[in-house]
Amino acid sequence: MSLGEPTGQPAANTVAPRGSGGDTLVHSRGVTKRFGGLVAVNNVDFDIPRGSIVSLIGPNGAGKTTFFNMITGFYTPTSGEIEFDGHPIVMKRRNKMRSLRPHEVAGLGIGRTFQNIRLFGTMTALDNVRLGANVHLKSRWWDAALRTPGMLREEAENRESSMELLRLVNLEDRAHAWARSLPYGDQRRLEIARALATRPKLLLLDEPTAGMNASETRDMTNFIRRLRAELDLTVLLIEHDMRVVMGISDRVTVLDYGTVIAEGTPTEVRRNPKVIEAYLGRGAADT
């Protein structure tokens, strides 16, 4: 797998304007999610500094994807607060917890990929990326029905910037292939391109290197670094591959049974006995 050449400067049309959150892009306090009797996420405090790459790790079932789903508005937390760039995502109204709907969260600037790729399989790669841009396009249905100059202009710009994104992930010559006909690695990159089309400030990547070999993983790791640098992005990863986690994270948070058991730099976390115990069981921590 090879990516396009790094250009060393932010690509046009992909940098999102800054909001009011200051240095902390995501601020969450006391976030809890209960499903009936099961507590999936338990009183989590989690901040993501702007411009950082943060990894969220932990054994399976630890609540990582549930937390992702709460940030993106798919689940409503049972309690707690989540703020993104100064905007509250979760609020309490009339004693009931309410969350922004996922498309509103996407509009605020959070883009994501999925653990099991969820591309629009029978749409072309280009259309998948163009769909991502919908959230900030302005033309209405009557503009579309009449094909007004404004709509045509917007479509052409969208097409151009979507092709840019495909170039970024080195898929521009597969632009008109159906998404589901692409090989696995290409699909993963397409999903990222689609998420980037929403012009996010925060990119949530759910196991971006799942199923990749060592060299592909290296490329993806470098790619994520470039995204942060060139597109001024903040990245939150769920990852199981420790090479990736240790390699690019500025900070690592470890969840186990829905609770934060460790937080810090990769080196700190890796030596933390609680973390070792969570992954390997009690005995291994003593070795």
Next chain:
Amino acid sequence: MTTLVVKDEDPYGHGIGGWLSHVGAVLFGIPDTYRRELRLHRRRTIALTIMTVILVTYPILNSMFLASFSRTVFPLPLPDDTTVTFMMIFGIMAIGLNIVAGFAGLLDLGYVAFYAIGAYTAAFLASPHWGSISIVFLANVPQGFPGIHLPFWIIVPIAIIIAGTFGALLGAPTLRLRGDYLAIVTLGFGEIVPVVFRNLADVTFNFSLGPLTIAVEHVNLTGGPLGINPIDAPYLPFANVIFNASAGYAPVYLGMFLLVIAILFARNLERSRIGRAWMAIREDELAAEMMGVNTLRTKLLAFALGASFAGIAGSLQASYLGATTSDFFQFSTSILVLIMVILGGIGNIWGVLLGAVALTYVDKTFLPYVGQQLQQIAPSFPNPAQFNFLFFGLILVAMMRFRPEGFLPNRQRAAELAAHTQADVEAKVDEIVAVDTQAETEAAIEADPSIILDNTGPPPGQDETGPDARSPETIDEERKL
């Protein structure tokens, strides 16, 4: 690899001027577009060209010599002018339902309600129904004539707005429901609307709140079971043409004109950001929502826009026939339009048009023709025209079983419909692969736990190609669950 070269001057222009020049460019570009389509999609273009030529020339040829030939020399199952006009009317409805069911993937079983709303809009605004007042505006009727009389070209936009509004009203609370429940709710609406039209012939009520008093006595709101007639026919003053049921083939071309506009609108919507949003919702609604698509509003738009097409069709039908009654609007009509969409090719504009033309022909011309011929040979044999829905029902069952994507399939829908069986198989295969890999890697971790946190090379037993393959760390963690 193509790149879009953005010239310095903006080729799109602004405002009305820009739009007109764009329209002009499209019109002048038609020969080139046609040549390109012919090159890229040879069969489809030829088929559509033939169909268009036949449709456009047939009404004239029919009136010139085909009809008399059929009368005198040999009876042929030729569609008469009314049938061809209804081909246009049903074509508009098929395109509208295609937006709802084909583009957005929502099953609407009550589409006839919007057809009725369009028809009654025309009936209210172009007939002597409101006998106690007289509003005549640009209509082919003397001043002071009782009732409201607006010209057809004003009624059509009004019908669009009213039908579309009702579509939005129905959709707003119900589009959250899942597919089969939504279908039933729309069916209910499709039943309630004609019942309301049938039963409001004698409305009496008194309402007073403070100084406000509303009292109506025996007001005939909707004409009841007898309906409303006569309804003014569309009228073209410059050529002094009336487009009603006794006007020969002229109404066919009025219908064709509206149909062409409907096709253009539908195609433009399909190839826009809203069309892509509909496709995405149909494929994976959750992912679409996550990518910023307001799924509720987008679905509502499909619903309302689809309804407005039925409004056009209804207003044309009522004005053409010169009358309307709730008997015209049955559940079977909703299903007939649905069959047109499914038979022709759900999601494909040309497919559903073909379905509309074919089924209108079968229903209004072919089956009655067969019935007539059978009558002469075997008089006691049942008349197939009366049992048309026996065939249509069988068609539905057969289509869903053997060719759900229709005869002119939309490639995406065909793929989606096929994918359902394939995906099940693939998912099962992945499960099996993962289990085998897990056993191997568990053994490796047992041997050396440190590979979890400190990898120096590719771990053994890792499958690098399957989408659900896991690195050994993951598998070990799964073991912990």
Next chain:
Amino acid sequence: MDQVIQTFIIGLSNGLIFALVALGYTLVYGIIELINFAHGDLFMLGSMIALFLIASVFGLSASTPALELVGVILLVIAITMIATAAINVTIERIAYRPLRHAPKLAPLISAIGMSFVLQNIANLIAGPANKSIDNLFPTTNLLSVFGIETIAVTFQQAFVAVVTIPLLIALTWFVDKTKQGRAMRATAQDPDTAGLMGVDVNRTIALTFLIGGALAGAAGVVQILYNNVTVWNLGFRFGLNAFTSAVLGGIGNLSGAVVGALVLGQINAFSDRYLSANWTNAIVFAVLIAVLVFKPTGLLGQQLADRA
């Protein structure tokens, strides 16, 4: 007040017939999540078959001696139930089973097509007009035994109760206590796991259709003996009411279907009496829409699987 009670009694009788049909809807939905559009028309076929048997085959009339009447009616019920059960199983085999892995809406559309087919077959064979039989029961008011003259419970109404209530009880026993009933509940909850546990899913689904079809047939017999008239599009009104009953009670829930049916029987009776039969269908639809929009799980909202 007498009128109210009388309307209530009429509503009860209708409600019981609705209940038999509603069970068919709810059983099938509980197990394969299909709204079996054609079920109301199967009920209509049941009444047609019963009419044929009563009028043409057995030649019953009001003058038939009571013992023979009862015997033949039981026979008619049995034959009709077998016939409609067989028809239902066949329909499942050809129209729904092949679509088991298709998108959810495909079997629904197929069911709609099937509904039209059944209606038109009836229309073809029996003609478009109402078909009727003579009243077979004595017309005395059963309540006159107690000295009540102003409210009537007819033999027909008693007959409805006498046939439907045992059937409802039998069905409940079957689903709760037998091995096949357990298999049905397991399949309703999770067909794949049930299959892994050794349940023959195809057979179980076929059994569900068989039972639902038999109940519809029984309802058809009751209907023709109660109302004395049937027609090719009878299934629409009864199907609508039965389906709404099932939804109102909580689709997939057996007792819910019965409760919902009793409620809808009353809605029909009171709407017919105090409003106008013209509006009754629209009102039932309005109830259906309201339940689906505001409380889609219904009043008793449980699944067939949780019935225990």
